[in-house]
Amino acid sequence: MDRPGATVTRAFSWSLPLFAGGIFGALSTLATIGDPDLFWHLAQGRQTVTEGLARVDSFSWSVNGLPVLTDQWLGQAIWYEAYAALGWNGIILLRALLVAATVTLIVAAALTAQRRPIVAVVAALPAIGLSRFAWTERPQLMGLLCFAALILLLRASAERPRLLMAVPVLIVVWANLHASFALGLGVTAIFCGELWLRRPDARALAVGVVAVSIAATLLTPSGVSIWTSASGHFLSPPRVIQEEGVPDVTQPYGMVFAFVLLAVLSTAMLSRPTVLRDVALIVPVLFVSMTAARHTPFFAVASVPYLAGHAPEAISAIASRLGINVRLPAFAPRVPSLRIDLATAAIALAVVIAAGFIARGEPNLSPYPSGALSSLPPGPGVVNDYDWGGFLIWYAPATPVFIDGRLFPYTGDALRDYETLVSLGPTWRDVLARRGARALLVKPGSPVAVRARDLRWPIVTESATYVLFIVPNSR
Amino acid sequence: MASATRPLAAILAANAYPLSVASAVFIIAVGLPSADPDTYWQVAMGRWMLDHRELLHQDVFSSTVPGAHFGIGEWLGEIALAASFNIAGWAGIAVLRAGLIAIASYFLVRLARRGGTPWWISLPLIVAALLVSKITWTDRPQLFTLALFPAVLVLLFSLSPGFSRRLLFLPPIFLIWSDLHSGYPLGLFVVAIFAAESMLTNGRRGLPLVVTAIACVAVTFLNPAPIDFAGAARESVLHPPRFLVEFLPPDVVTPAGALFAGFVMLVIGSAMLRGGSLREAMLLAPLLYLALTAQRHMLFFCFAASAFLGPRLNPLPRWRSFELPVPVRLPVAIALFVAALGSIVSAPVRPDDRAYPAGALEALRADSGVLLNEYDWGGYLIFNLPERPVFVDGSYVQYLNGVLDDYRALVGLRPGWQGLLEKYTVRELLLQPQRPLAVALREDGWQVRAADSQGRWIVLARP
Numbered sequence: 001m002d003r004p005g006a007t008v009t010r011a012f013s014w015s016l017p018l019f020a021g022g023i024f025g026a027l028s029t030l031a032t033i034g035d036p037d038l039f040w041h042l043a044q045g046r047q048t049v050t051e052g053l054a055r056v057d058s059f060s061w062s063v064n065g066l067p068v069l070t071d072q073w074l075g076q077a078i079w080y081e082a083y084a085a086l087g088w089n090g091i092i093l094l095r096a097l098l099v100a101a102t103v104t105l106i107v108a109a110a111l112t113a114q115r116r117p118i119v120a121v122v123a124a125l126p127a128i129g130l131s132r133f134a135w136t137e138r139p140q141l142m143g144l145l146c147f148a149a150l151i152l153l154l155r156a157s158a159e160r161p162r163l164l165m166a167v168p169v170l171i172v173v174w175a176n177l178h179a180s181f182a183l184g185l186g187v188t189a190i191f192c193g194e195l196w197l198r199r200p201d202a203r204a205l206a207v208g209v210v211a212v213s214i215a216a217t218l219l220t221p222s223g224v225s226i227w228t229s230a231s232g233h234f235l236s237p238p239r240v241i242q243e244e245g246v247p248d249v250t251q252p253y254g255m256v257f258a259f260v261l262l263a264v265l266s267t268a269m270l271s272r273p274t275v276l277r278d279v280a281l282i283v284p285v286l287f288v289s290m291t292a293a294r295h296t297p298f299f300a301v302a303s304v305p306y307l308a309g310h311a312p313e314a315i316s317a318i319a320s321r322l323g324i325n326v327r328l329p330a331f332a333p334r335v336p337s338l339r340i341d342l343a344t345a346a347i348a349l350a351v352v353i354a355a356g357f358i359a360r361g362e363p364n365l366s367p368y369p370s371g372a373l374s375s376l377p378p379g380p381g382v383v384n385d386y387d388w389g390g391f392l393i394w395y396a397p398a399t400p401v402f403i404d405g406r407l408f409p410y411t412g413d414a415l416r417d418y419e420t421l422v423s424l425g426p427t428w429r430d431v432l433a434r435r436g437a438r439a440l441l442v443k444p445g446s447p448v449a450v451r452a453r454d455l456r457w458p459i460v461t462e463s464a465t466y467v468l469f470i471v472p473n474s475r
Numbered sequence: 476m477a478s479a480t481r482p483l484a485a486i487l488a489a490n491a492y493p494l495s496v497a498s499a500v501f502i503i504a505v506g507l508p509s510a511d512p513d514t515y516w517q518v519a520m521g522r523w524m525l526d527h528r529e530l531l532h533q534d535v536f537s538s539t540v541p542g543a544h545f546g547i548g549e550w551l552g553e554i555a556l557a558a559s560f561n562i563a564g565w566a567g568i569a570v571l572r573a574g575l576i577a578i579a580s581y582f583l584v585r586l587a588r589r590g591g592t593p594w595w596i597s598l599p600l601i602v603a604a605l606l607v608s609k610i611t612w613t614d615r616p617q618l619f620t621l622a623l624f625p626a627v628l629v630l631l632f633s634l635s636p637g638f639s640r641r642l643l644f645l646p647p648i649f650l651i652w653s654d655l656h657s658g659y660p661l662g663l664f665v666v667a668i669f670a671a672e673s674m675l676t677n678g679r680r681g682l683p684l685v686v687t688a689i690a691c692v693a694v695t696f697l698n699p700a701p702i703d704f705a706g707a708a709r710e711s712v713l714h715p716p717r718f719l720v721e722f723l724p725p726d727v728v729t730p731a732g733a734l735f736a737g738f739v740m741l742v743i744g745s746a747m748l749r750g751g752s753l754r755e756a757m758l759l760a761p762l763l764y765l766a767l768t769a770q771r772h773m774l775f776f777c778f779a780a781s782a783f784l785g786p787r788l789n790p791l792p793r794w795r796s797f798e799l800p801v802p803v804r805l806p807v808a809i810a811l812f813v814a815a816l817g818s819i820v821s822a823p824v825r826p827d828d829r830a831y832p833a834g835a836l837e838a839l840r841a842d843s844g845v846l847l848n849e850y851d852w853g854g855y856l857i858f859n860l861p862e863r864p865v866f867v868d869g870s871y872v873q874y875l876n877g878v879l880d881d882y883r884a885l886v887g888l889r890p891g892w893q894g895l896l897e898k899y900t901v902r903e904l905l906l907q908p909q910r911p912l913a914v915a916l917r918e919d920g921w922q923v924r925a926a927d928s929q930g931r932w933i934v935l936a937r938p
Contacts, residue, residue, distance in 0.1 A: 249768055250713075451914075
């Protein structure tokens with residue numbers, strides 16, 4: 001029998017979620033590292049660990065000394081500690097552990113709604129597949145893990161509301177890891193609103209959890225300004241960045257997102273009506289996921305329990321219309337013992353750790369201007385491509401960057417000047433002179449590189465990936 | 476006499492609401508000036524066909540692909556636009572546009588009123604759906620699809636299992652639709668969905684609709700170039716040209732995108748709570764995917780969703796009596812209809828050409844060789860400066876053989892741009908001054924023949 005409202009009880013086994021987590025955690029080690037933002041996150045983490053939390057920029061020459069966001073300080077420090085302990089393999093291992101934990105929680109959430117293991121895993125697969133696009137070496141992955149934990153927690157608390165008291169603890173950790181905590185807080189507030197309506201005896205708890213969770217978000221070094229990054233991403237996503245672009249269903253990740261969305265839509269229409277809390281957990285997250293490509297995994301994760309519980313019924317409805325007799329076998333609960341769970345956890349952990357150590361640790365630097373590092377002039381004056389800023393912060397600390405993936409510190413004059421330069425705006429020469437640029441490290445196909453080559457500016461070094469020009473007559 | 480007036484009164488009373496909304500929308504739409512860049516070349520093509528009394532099979536407007544074969548899709552739509560223009564100038568186009576949008580509104584109301592949905596539930600849905608559709612309120616043949624899509628839906632929803640005389644309306648609709656706009660495959664798809672659902676639900680009683688669907692497909696092959704039509708529609712769904720704003724995916728932080736997201740959330744949320752039907756799933760799931768491919772397709776999902784949301788958002792039976800009485804509804808509808816007719820005189824007689832280089836026309840009138848123009852201004856030049864062939868324009872399909880890539884490489888100053896400039900023997904440019912090519916050529920000594928005081932365009936000539 002399906003039990004969509006079922007919660008984590010003693011009849012629940014973690015073996016299957018841990019098994020799935022171990023597999024996907026190990027698989028994640030096959031992906032090389034090299035996300036453009038990894039490097040500046042590591043640099044900031046190192047700065048936090050070794051010098052304390054920096055509240056002003058010290059990596060660039062365009063916004064040097066101006067305030068920077070500190071909203072991901074804990075996540076950055078953890079990533080750096082992993083690197084400090086085990087080098088690049090530490091990064092791979094940490095990523096694998098985070099992936100394993102996320103997948104474990106996703107499958108566990110599916111099992112709260114669907115006790116047939118195979119059905120639960122199948123329902124979780126699209127979300128796991130979509131989360132693949134968030135398996136980056138950044139605090140963002142920790143945010144996804146927190147979200148998966150929140151969904152499981154909220155589902156479990158539907159029948160045991162006291163579990164909600166763990167939410168503020170999760171929120172306070174999350175707020176120090178990544179700005180996606182705002183989504184968690186929003187979902188919690190909506191869920192508690194539903195609880196307030198449904199359970200008069202739990203109203204004080206619902207209000208208290210929301211209030212304490214809000215207060216918990218202020219327990220970060222950023223204080224109230226922690227909301228700056230979250231609201232900036234949500235209300236005005238910087239579309240120039242690919243992952244902040246509108247979800248595109250003609251791309252692979254978009255196809256998976258569309259599949260999940262259409263599966264939820266079809267399931268809603270063809271299965272029995274569900275309870276309001278399922279709607280509260282899915283529909284608001286859908287809107288957030290539609291705002292930007294990077295947010296699409298949230299909806300997939302949130303909808304897993306609903307799909308696990310209701311999709312079989314929808315499929316049966318379609319099959320019966322087609323005259324196909326589909327019947328799931330009756331489920332005979334044989335829950336493994338706690339020892340089996342512990343053994344599975346140990347094996348999964350061992351597999352993930354082993355895979356992390358075996359994996360090729362060196363980052364993939366082919367998209368970056370590695371060959372130009374030795375030719376970079378030290379000190380300010382190098383205008384670099386946006387995508388390479390983090391790389392330069394990490395690998396060429398003596399040459400401060402003009403811009404990098406942190407983006408928000410540059411919003412305003414610096415970003416405008418950068419766009420004028422690389423796109424050869426009418427005032428590009430004025431910008432060069434006003435900024436005192438001495439060199440350009442840009443992609444060969446960019447308009448400014450083409451123009452500089454036409455003008456026969458001296459080239460220090462170049463490849464198919466990059467070209468380093470000296471700006472004539474610069475100081 | 477009395478027996479004849481009673482049905483008429485009943486019909487008027489039953490249609491007072493849709494008529495009121497359609498009239499109000501007409502009044503709004505007819506006052507909007509023409510502003511879309513594609514209108515110009517669509518009208519120019521239609522006028523060419525009217526003047527020459529033949530279909531336009533090949534490019535006659537460009538310097539880059541002269542004589543190139545292109546699909547004659549939308550020929551009837553273009554002729555309709557041109558005929559409207561010939562009759563009453565830009566005001567004629569505005570009236571045609573408003574009329575088609577009003578027709579769409581009329582049928583949208585009929586959809587949203589399904590199941591006796593009260594007006595205070597259906598009206599917000601209708602307004603929201605119309606606002607989502609606003610992106611397509613451009614003077615192009617796609618307006619015909621805007622009007623015909625909800626009309627076909629209303630017809631399909633009104634069918635009962637088995638044979639109905641109403642089925643006979645469908646093939647003629649598709650015969651005309653397939654000549655008006657390449658959006659007709661969407662209509663065929665919807666008919667096919669209803670046919671499949673009818674077979675699944677009603678068995679043999681669904682056969683008449685299946686036969687009708689086959690007939691609808693068959694009649695579309697009676698248009699002059701069916702393969703061209705279907706090909707264009709397929710390309711726009713599978714490989715949407717993302718460089719065009721209307722083909723970008725829905726952006727939910729824009730007003731129209733937020734409304735679309737609202738529809739999606741409302742459909743899913745209400746279905747989760749109250750359930751749906753196989754027909755709804757079969758219809759809305761593909762339309763949602765289509766909407767996610769490009770924002771110009773959002774309206775189809777919203778229109779179709781209105782037909783299901785109305786009945787599902789009707790949970791308060793005791794409020795159903797809160798309806799305007801017929802003695803109020805009917806005069807309101809008649810007054811609005813008369814006002815709509817009167818509003819025709821307010822139709823703009825000039826297009827809104829503030830986004831176009833009107834001031835550059837004089838400087839460009841003397842033929843100085845190949846002109847490289849801004850993509851968005853190609854249609855404007857075709858219409859207003861027919862003596863100068865364009866480099867590229869909004870009818871982008873014939874430029875997909877490499878010209879469009881070359882255009883992008885040129886204006887974006889990509890490697891090899893100088894070779895391309897020679898390849899096309901470009902003598903003059905009409906571009907936005909901030910284009911990298913314009914910046915570079917000014918530095919290289921190309922002469923500024925004319926420039927906009929507000930910095931919107933510049934004409935450069937080879938020295």
